[in-house]
Structure formats: structure tokens, C-alpha cells
Amino acid sequence: NFNLTQKDCPMKLLALLALILLIGKPASAQDPRYLNTNQSLLALNPAFAGSVLGPRNQLSSRVIHNGRNGLLNIWSNYADMGVLTKKKNGDYAVNGIAVGHQEYDYWQGEKFTTTSLTWAKYIGISEDFLILPAIQAALGRWVSPVSIENYVTGEKTGPVDRYADVSAGVMVYYHKFILGASGSHLNKPHIQTFQPFDLKERYNL
Numbered sequence: 001n002f003n004l005t006q007k008d009c010p011m012k013l014l015a016l017l018a019l020i021l022l023i024g025k026p027a028s029a030q031d032p033r034y035l036n037t038n039q040s041l042l043a044l045n046p047a048f049a050g051s052v053l054g055p056r057n058q059l060s061s062r063v064i065h066n067g068r069n070g071l072l073n074i075w076s077n078y079a080d081m082g083v084l085t086k087k088k089n090g091d092y093a094v095n096g097i098a099v100g101h102q103e104y105d106y107w108q109g110e111k112f113t114t115t116s117l118t119w120a121k122y123i124g125i126s127e128d129f130l131i132l133p134a135i136q137a138a139l140g141r142w143v144s145p146v147s148i149e150n151y152v153t154g155e156k157t158g159p160v161d162r163y164a165d166v167s168a169g170v171m172v173y174y175h176k177f178i179l180g181a182s183g184s185h186l187n188k189p190h191i192q193t194f195q196p197f198d199l200k201e202r203y204n205l
């Protein structure tokens with residue numbers, strides 16, 4: 001019902017804009033490997049590391065029926081905490097640390113896992129202005145799908161490749177507003193499989 005008053009016109013325009021964005025052009029489904037980011041803050045932005053002064057653990061698991069491509073099992077676990085230390089001048093410094101593990105298991109034998117270590121730094125500009133930059137380093141392991149050659153030789157998995165992965169993020173807290181930005185696969189890891197490829201950079205705002 002769009003019977004709105006004149007002062008509600010901005011809401012009408014926003015609703016119209018949202019509708020245009022949704023149906024304006026064909027769009028592919030979201031990459032299933034990122035479907036768990038809404039359940040794991042650190043998968044969305046490394047700067048969430050230590051955003052609470054205390055231990056926190058986020059565990060998520062999901063099974064996706066991917067049509068004729070079979071099942072995709074995703075699970076991740078991130079543990080983080082903020083560490084409060086006292087400086088020589090009497091002030092306190094806060095750093096965030098986190099460890100995480102993600103695993104993506106496809107029905108046809110394709111699998112990749114990543115184990116990460118994250119560090120975040122609290123930078124206080126004023127009482128109501130806080131910046132948290134973060135860096136995340138991960139070791140990944142990619143197992144290619146089983147091929148006909150693997151079946152002939154009796155191998156249960158395809159070629160395996162290991163790689164290093166770098167991500168980064170920043171969170172800005174100002175009064176009651178929060179702005180976050182992050183980038184994944186900043187070093188564009190090269191995966192050596194049947195068909196070698198690079199993991200593409202991915203950005204979130």
C-alpha cells in the first residue's frame with residue numbers, strides 16, 4: 001500500500017529503488033562458499049576479532065542442497081577475545097586475537113579447508129571515535145575432485161594443493177554508527193589442480 005503522505009516520500013523512493021535493484025538485471029546466486037558469513041562475524045570482517053573484552057566462540061554448520069551438483073557441507077569455528085594490557089604511561093591498550101577454521105566439503109570429493117590467525121588493534125581517537133584495523137593470515141588446503149584416473153589408481157582423493165591466504169579488515173565506531181570494510185584473498189592465492197586457478201579478491205562493505 002503506497003498511500004503515503006508527502007513527508008513519507010523518501011521512504012517511497014527507497015522502496016522503489018530497492019525494487020529496481022532486485023529486478024533490474026539477472027543475477028547469479030551467492031557463492032555458496034560464503035553462505036556462512038552471516039553466522040560468523042570473523043568470516044565477514046577480521047576486525048571483529050576482540051570486539052568484546054572476553055572470550056567468545058562462534059560455531060556454525062550448514063548443509064546445502066545444491067541441485068544436481070549434490071550437497072555442500074560447510075562448517076566453521078572462530079574463537080576470539082580482546083586482550084587488555086597496561087602501558088608504561090598507565091594507559092591501557094586493547095588488542096584482539098582470534099583463531100579460526102573453516103571447511104567446505106562437496107559431495108564429489110572436492111574440499112578445501114582454511115586455518116587462520118587474526119590480530120586486531122584498537123585505536124582510540126576520542127571517547128566516541130574508535131578504529132579497529134585487522135590482518136588475517138591463513139593456511140589453506142584444497143583437495144580436487146576425484147577423477148577417473150584416481151579411481152583407476154585406487155586413490156580416494158584428487159590432487160592436493162596448499163596455499164597461503166591473506167585478508168584484512170577495518171571497523172570504525174563513531175557515536176552510534178558503525179562502518180566496516182574487509183577484503184579477502186588479497187594475495188590472490190594460486191591453486192594448482194587439474195585446471196589451475198587463482199582465488200579472486202572479495203570485498204565487503
